[in-house]
Amino acid sequence: MLEVRGATRRFGGLTAVDSVSFDVPERGVTAVIGPNGAGKTTLFNLIAGSMPPSEGAILLSGNEVTTLPSEARAGLGLVRTFQLVKLFQELTALENVKVGFHLRTRGGLIAALLRPRWQRQSEREVEERAKALLELVGLSAIADSSASALPYGQQRLLEIARAMASGPRVLLLDEPAAGLNAEESERLARTVRRIAADGVAVLLIEHDMKLVMDIADEVVVLDYGRKIAQGTPDAVRRDPAVIAAYLG
Numbered sequence: 234m235l236e237v238r239g240a241t242r243r244f245g246g247l248t249a250v251d252s253v254s255f256d257v258p259e260r261g262v263t264a265v266i267g268p269n270g271a272g273k274t275t276l277f278n279l280i281a282g283s284m285p286p287s288e289g290a291i292l293l294s295g296n297e298v299t300t301l302p303s304e305a306r307a308g309l310g311l312v313r314t315f316q317l318v319k320l321f322q323e324l325t326a327l328e329n330v331k332v333g334f335h336l337r338t339r340g341g342l343i344a345a346l347l348r349p350r351w352q353r354q355s356e357r358e359v360e361e362r363a364k365a366l367l368e369l370v371g372l373s374a375i376a377d378s379s380a381s382a383l384p385y386g387q388q389r390l391l392e393i394a395r396a397m398a399s400g401p402r403v404l405l406l407d408e409p410a411a412g413l414n415a416e417e418s419e420r421l422a423r424t425v426r427r428i429a430a431d432g433v434a435v436l437l438i439e440h441d442m443k444l445v446m447d448i449a450d451e452v453v454v455l456d457y458g459r460k461i462a463q464g465t466p467d468a469v470r471r472d473p474a475v476i477a478a479y480l481g
């Protein structure tokens with residue numbers, strides 16, 4: 234679904250991401266881990282389109298998207314969440330998810346409104362599907378609370394529900410467990426597994442090792458910008474190069 238081919242990013246003399254290649258399959262959870270400064274955030278930005286690579290290519294379903302801005306990638310189904318949540322603070326949780334549905338087409342809201350009436354989803358259908366997504370992330374009880382009133386952990390779960398409303402084929406999660414309590418973390422793990430089981434390719438960068446070991450099918454390990462290991466959580470955990478990178 235997603236192919237990263239020799240992705241490289243230099244900042245002056247520093248190579249933050251150095252010829253990194255891996256595939257993200259259609260169904261499943263792939264995690265990128267690595268010590269501080271390993272290049273995870275930079276790699277994530279190259280994939281999402283927030284920053285151009287110095288070299289290399291990003292392919293979505295076999296089509297190169299390397300030079301497309303992030304909005305165009307989102308229109309093609311490559312959708313990211315942010316570590317600093319970007320919700321509509323004055324809208325309710327449910328309204329935030331409903332907005333996500335209106336952004337699902339490549340042209341966004343205007344194009345959606347210009348489509349013939351029979352092609353539009355009825356408001357009622359949008360409402361039902363938005364409620365189902367709130368249920369998926371465990372936020373049904375606070376559907377009518379304004380986003381600004383929610384604790385940080387719930388805002389992050391809400392952001393995932395909204396991202397799902399845009400119908401992603403690849404969901405990029407930027408440290409989804411950061412700031413979540415144990416219960417929210419568990420909810421997140423279940424949610425991510427279900428999203429992947431539904432056929433969405435999930436790629437996440439994450440510091441929380443327990444979460445990665447629990448939910449990832451495949452783990453890519455970076456150190457000083459290079460990919461030093463890739464494999465199942467178990468294989469990666471026992472890999473001497475990975476142990477050395479984390480201890481070092």
Ligand SMILES: Nc1ncnc2c1ncn2[C@@H]1O[C@H](COP(=O)(O)OP(=O)(O)OP(=O)(O)O)[C@@H](O)[C@H]1O
Nearest residue numbers: 244247248249267268269270271272273274275276
């Ligand atoms: N805009 C930038 N300009 C210059 N150097 C940068 C820039 N962004 C990142 N770097 C450097 O690139 C390297 C990789 O940083 P990056 O943030 O991608 O790593 P990371 O693995 O996400 O780290 P952390 O886990 O601490 O967030 C670091 O040495 C960092 O200082």
